[in-house]
Amino acid sequence: MVCPCAAPARPQRGRAPFFFPVYLCPEIQPESCFQLRQAHKNDFDVGGFAKCYEMTDLTTNKVYAAKIIPHSRVAKPHQREKIDKEIELHRMLNHRHVVQFYHYFEDRENIYILLDPVCECSSMAHILKARKVLTEPEVRYYLRQIVSGLKYLHEQEILHRDLKLGNFFINENMELKLGDFGLAARLEPLEHRRRTICGTPNYLSPEVLNKQGHSCESDIWALGCVMYTMLLGRPPFETTNLKETYRCIREARYSLPSSLLAPAKHLIASMLSKNPEDRPSLDEIIRHEFFLQGFTPDRLSASCCHTVPDFHLSSPAKNFFKKAAAALFGGKKDKARYFDTQNRVAKEDEEIYKLRHDLKKTSITQQPHKHRTDEESQPLITTVAKPEALPETKQIGDSIRMIVRGTLGSCSSSSECLEDSTMGSVADTVARVLRGCLENMPEADSIPKEQLTASFQWVTKWVDYSNKYGFGYQLSDHTVGVLFNNGAHMSLLPDKKTVHYYAELGQCSVFSATEAPEQFISQVTVLKYFSHYMEENLMDGGDLPSLMDIRRPRLYLLQWLKSDKALMMLFNDGTFQVNFYHDHTKVIICNQSEEYLLTYINEERISTTFRLTTLLVSGCSLELKHRMEYALNMLLQRCN
Template structure:
């Protein structure tokens, strides 16, 4: 391997949330229990310098050690930023396959951007070592908490497991298996947030018949199929998650024995004991996870939907004292319950049995929604990826399910419509539009069927158009339908939200004009400074979506942005998520499909004229073709595969 692959370092801006105690793990666990011992050795402080950038770092205390590396606390002398730094001596990676493992870890980890995954900052090497700079979590790891506490309360376990599952869903969506989930690899930040770390054994997911049969990981957390040399799959990570849950609740791993061979035997035969003090939901969940057959195990979505989570209290935050002592946990207070009721009323969920006058509801919304949005969106909507528009659901929504859209009563819509007309008569404009999602689907099916039926086989795509045609596409998106709705940013820099109640709100690129749709056939337009009182709650959500996407998400391709030219805003009619892709249908006939695993996108635009197909590849480079050219000349197998999948998806929607 070329040493230059480590230089220059790949850096990501942004400061870590605290200072982190890191443990580096060997290829196999240092102990069969998976317990992490705090090293006592402290090496003298010295200065480490990046030979390329000249940045100097003060090397501090030893945080942990493993088979290949030691981990130290280091401080950037120019910025005072603190990192946890893996230091790998060249002597430990002298053989090609050893160096390849380090390269693999770097390449996997540096592309991960998620609230509950340890941040990769940058790396470099000098004549002695390779240095990997990581987020620094000051409250050590779950292994240290477990060592102090031995067992945790069920609400605490739910708190940590939800964060682990959030990170795992993100990893699996990107086709990455962690393969070494254990207490010592879950790090705790200054503000008590869990971060999954140590990707030394992580690997990209392979088809079942191509999986590597290597037994790797920590003995107590290995899945039966791994011990039987059938390879790792997503289900193997789920098994390890079950072992983590058991360990936190019961005080020891489920298959721990005094003899390693006996431990392996217990794992293969799934022999373990459920203590009597466990709750019934906890026992049922563990039994659903620790299944010998990987296909019978609960999925991550099913785990979150289990009564252990849905019927049990999960604290929003844990006190730092819980690292060493049992915390005092209080159930939700009445004020929080009121927040939930107001949110459900505002965003189309089941209405309260106690009817309130419109003025009373508006007063409650005005007082509560801003605080609710700030505390809820800002804390939870922080899943960042390399391509930030690929944000996974933030709650238990199944990727294969369509969005939950609860349409408000027609009478309520008419009431809102009359109210808006009355209060905004001097400043609002009313427009009519009657494009439907079914019409877009029918048109798209006809186009694709015709194209796929006549196009000849080909090895490559036809010549792309020399210049970009002006059309609008989704450059960023956020799925927050578990609370509010689906948000997106268009290439013209306008922001839209399709709320769970079926209403739609759009903010112009300059943030000066708002369009509000009660249905897909009627919408209002008014200055952002004069939004009607009854829409202030939704306006607050829209503004937070806009701020979040602007600050945290990356544009999903290299297509140029285009300016708004005064026409009506593009209206999102429908969005659908499957296990492979996201489909978005718009009021002008445009539809876009984003594929999760490789971040490729297919956009169909100008369906009423000469239909254009734009393909954005995994490197975010875009190519636009006339659909008629693809029908005549054919396209690459890569694009053809995607077109066939899109047609199948559209046909399923047409039949739904």
């Protein structure tokens, strides 16, 4: 419906790009002027009703994807009803992996829907057309995002009903977003479901073809078809005859080539189960061994739109390892050893990226390194005691403070005690604090409402190359650190000029990165390459602001530990961080002003910070509690 106070102008005919003013309701956006350009190779797959343009608001320079639908194409009531329903459903959605709906308006000729812009790749259909097939790591990368967006839709009781490659759009950061809600519908009870056969033929489920109606399980079936298509380059039920395609779908008859690995085959087969009740839920899909046992990149380069990525040894990584090996083993003077190193790197490269199942650990220490025992290598087992009944709030008082401060004895403050302590006592203190919280907090259904703004450092990026040099990480203030295999630690400060070197706990040497002492030159070179690699190839792991308290001591890594589920890092000031692989959630514990704070970064990289004293009073969700329990057991494993 046209706003009564709008004064629409007729678009000027001419060669693209062309310009025309669109006058909207003054209460919404007074006299906004848009520059409109026909989208060519980054065209949306918007179906028969609409064309997509790139539209720029000249008052803000904000770029939109404009879906423009001529009134002549929706002249019939049922056609207009379809557009109105799409707008109604889409405008209420707000999720990282769903195309954002910004605004819609209309003039006498067209309906305009303003959406997220897309990059040159446009959609997964464009990528697959150029690439033919995708690698398993890429499929995991994209499927995680599809599942995240689809789970959000289902939680809103919305069925997409047309999941296919052409409806997965890619932005400039190579993030996937679900789009085109032209066939989307509300989830209805079984007896009220529409029996309409709609969607893309190759992705229809047996129950939809049999006119039993769409359900969440129908979207899961389509997701199975999408995964199959990504890996093999064609839909599972594609034939030269539509009637035969439908027969294959009804019988769930398709082939799984031997080229697919077993986890991929199993996941596809489960999603393409003929009986909807046998299909996995979205949560079960993400927990499947296809995701848990395989490498998933944190981000992809835009070059993946048209070329196969080299996860074994990407170009930046290859340069990194070549230069690092040259720095450590010499250049022309020792060519034989250099090339031998490169041959070994080619065999070891997967260890850089894959989340290994065996536990790996290293530390800064004042004692010789201990050999790892069989007992230390055993899988972690969560055995945290169940909490006692919560005492009355007025009885907690100082006991809460005592628990979360870790009973630090005669120290005047916890931070002072940690600074002067040994590595073992740092770990023991954090473990005691975390255990005290878990054993005393009540059960609850949600995370506390408290939201604090705190200035602490945390790890935003990391690289494990301990089979060669050590473990590298980047802090939120852009300090880069490497804990070398010999137990020494080196940090490159945010100015990229100053280096801190810790041979032992608490003993720091400071020098210029460009004038390093001779004995440190090779390690500084490796440190710089770690810094360059993480800056160019890894993305940040959350939305926490980068705040720095200059009064606090510089952070450097004391210990780290990898299990098959998570990475643990413990720092000199007691900051303790655990990153969980399968959903990219993070738990961070730090000490500030004699208060322990816990920060939780969820699957959407959104952070929440609160005091541990708040947890002791209010409790937290099982989702967070289970992660805290696992983090404690990792720390106890490392302490032992």
